[in-house]
Amino acid sequence: QVQLQESGPGLVKPSQTLSLTCTVSGGSIGSGGHYWSWIRQHPGKGLEWIGYIYFSGGTYYNPSLKSRLTISVDTSNNQFSLRLSSVTAADTAFYYCASGPTWTHFDFWGQGTLVTVSS
Amino acid sequence: DIQMTQSPSSLSASVGDRVTITCQASQDISNHLNWYQQKPGKAPKVLIYDASNLKTGVPSRFSGSGSGTDFTFTISSLQPEDFATYYCQQYDDFPFFGGGTKVEIK
Numbered sequence: 641q642v643q644l645q646e647s648g649p650g651l652v653k654p655s656q657t658l659s660l661t662c663t664v665s666g667g668s669i670g671s672g673g674h675y676w677s678w679i680r681q682h683p684g685k686g687l688e689w690i691g692y693i694y695f696s697g698g699t700y701y702n703p704s705l706k707s708r709l710t711i712s713v714d715t716s717n718n719q720f721s722l723r724l725s726s727v728t729a730a731d732t733a734f735y736y737c738a739s740g741p742t743w744t745h746f747d748f749w750g751q752g753t754l755v756t757v758s759s
Numbered sequence: 760d761i762q763m764t765q766s767p768s769s770l771s772a773s774v775g776d777r778v779t780i781t782c783q784a785s786q787d788i789s790n791h792l793n794w795y796q797q798k799p800g801k802a803p804k805v806l807i808y809d810a811s812n813l814k815t816g817v818p819s820r821f822s823g824s825g826s827g828t829d830f831t832f833t834i835s836s837l838q839p840e841d842f843a844t845y846y847c848q849q850y851d852d853f854p855f856f857g858g859g860t861k862v863e864i865k
């Protein structure tokens with residue numbers, strides 16, 4: 641059973657870059673077979689898919705975030721990461737990492753981490 | 760972008776009730792739709808994939824139907840543990856979630 645754990649700063653200043661890492665256990669990113677995604681949820685609101693990466697490094701991003709977004713993978717440490725640049729208060733949200741054998745739905749989720757954008 | 764209109768945004772129901780939630784896509788998405796349950800403070804859990812397929816381990820009181828633009832999610836007999844928020848999610852282009860339906864105790 642794949643387990644996911646998000647980590648990173650809980651507070652980011654406006655205009656700076658939000659960086660989060662998802663550590664995977666119970667499965668190997670490098671062995672392929674899963675898509676590794678980031679999803680966020682503004683407090684009290686709905687869900688927004690951010691993007692995914694495959695073990696080969698191939699990515700697919702939400703068009704609304706694409707210009708500010710980088711998702712990368714570190715197979716040696718079994719982690720994948722999110723970088724979102726030029727953040728504003730609108731990027732304050734719970735950020736989840738998630739995965740599944742297809743990109744079409746999300747079987748495994750981290751517990752989520754709240755990132756607040758504030759000076 | 761394909762927009763998803765989920766309704767109602769909230770409902771009140773009693774244990775044992777039949778509950779129905781709908782999701783309408785702004786264009787034909789075939790059967791490219793999933794349903795999730797989210798409880799407060801927890802990550803979502805996928806219940807139904809490809810419009811009508813029940814994920815392994817999910818109780819059979821949950822079901823989904825539809826194709827094209829109109830989809831339905833049903834709980835045949837609401838149980839105490841089912842009070843939660845439910846989301847549809849299409850994947851015809853990129854994954855996009857509906858606005859959610861909060862199922863509350865009547």
